[in-house]
Amino acid sequence: MKVLQDEQRITVMEGPWTPVDVIKQVVDEGTQEDPFYVMNLGEVVNRYHRWKELMPRVEPFYAVKCNDDKVLVSTLAALGAGFDCASKAEIQLITSLGVKPDRIIFANPAKMASHIRYSAAVGVDLMTFDSEIELLKIKQHMPHAQLVIRIRCDAAVAQCPLGIKFGCDPVSEAPRLLKLAAVLGLEVVGVSFHVGSGAAETEVYARGIQWARALFTSAARAGHRMRLLDLGGGFAGGSHSCLAHVAQVINNALETHFPERSVQVIAEPGRYFAAAAYTLATMVHAKREVASKDGADQDETHTMYFVNDGVYGSFNCVLYDHQQVVAEPLVPSTAAPRPCSVWGPSCDGLDCVLPSSLLPPLAPGAWLLWRDMGAYTLPVASPFNGFPVPRVLTVIDAALWAVLKDLWPISEAHFVHGGPIVVPQTPPLSPPSPAACPSPSPSPSPSPGHSQPSPSSSPPHSPALAPLDDSHSRLVFVECALK
């Protein structure tokens, strides 16, 4: 039997619960100091069913780059999704789950030769291209590939536009590339586009589908047998986003331009499946009171909160994915919200999560929640400056567990029932060996009667979260002394 890592275990929740309840339970234990995620696997299952219900003709091929969490991709495989992989390593990850190569599209229009050869070796035949050079490369390394031409079709507004990098012009470039492919003896079987990640326009899918129809005609004229339409990604993923409207646009355009059922229609949603399932919890470990920036009122102050995850960790999405993140105190407060900013734990001034926000006053040791954090966060995060990347606690409702537990590649072995809820922990750095690093003589010497616990005897996650409130009186004392 395969050995499962902590992160691959799924905790089954009985009775009523929410991800926030789970976070509260973990925090109330009093030993958790690192940031962590609670991943509600049921959200992924529900979203898959919603997709199938709203767009029965469109098969989702999950874009692995969005979040390559093994439990997430295994669950999508179990439900029957296909996968969009962009590299050899992503293809390796998905085929290692046992997913058949015909459920994978290698959807990177600019591939490395060795990755193309790997794709050929494992039988992933479907791949995209948007240039002449890519056609020549594919001709050399995988002449039997099933090619999909990627055209440019940009949403009017998108969180991350992709047309600036990929997609040939459907009018001035695509017809010539289709002819060249035919001359080279390569098989083009479909058209793909990506409207931009986090697209704010829905009509754009109708434009893309219409372009694809036109190219099906010119491809057929060039001698290709077209059978695949790939709508790419761009679907919103937040808890409050709605798939119904975009589904209607797509269904109508498919009925108009592709009424024949012989054409396979796929899409490559990333964000849609990943974002809402993950809730991040971070702890305030320090704060500073500073004069308000506007300076209008001398007495106005602004609080800088320092939390244990920042732009080098999960909040890289603020820089790279242009996400607007929202902080919520774990424990709701009736106190009036005050101007503040939220900063990551590193020593870099760039490490600002929220430059200007309003939160009720928070004491060090307080926790903040961040919802919808599953897309384009974890795979990019780094432990820069020594701060660990948050670990994931995956949970599922008992009712859904009963459905999933026997769906390959998920098995009964993945699930944990009952007992305390345990967040996977980043192992502490091993202490330096005594020979390599002799312990310094204690200086200043501890006062008699104060036995100093040796560092090695303290548990890896000692409750370092003693409330700081009692230090307040000491601070007042010090301030008086300074006057």
Ligand SMILES: *Cc1c(COP(=O)(O)O)cnc(C)c1O
């Ligand atoms: C990133 C990407 C996706 C996923 O996009 P989302 O906006 O997250 O749905 C799909 N297809 C390709 C080719 C991509 O590069």
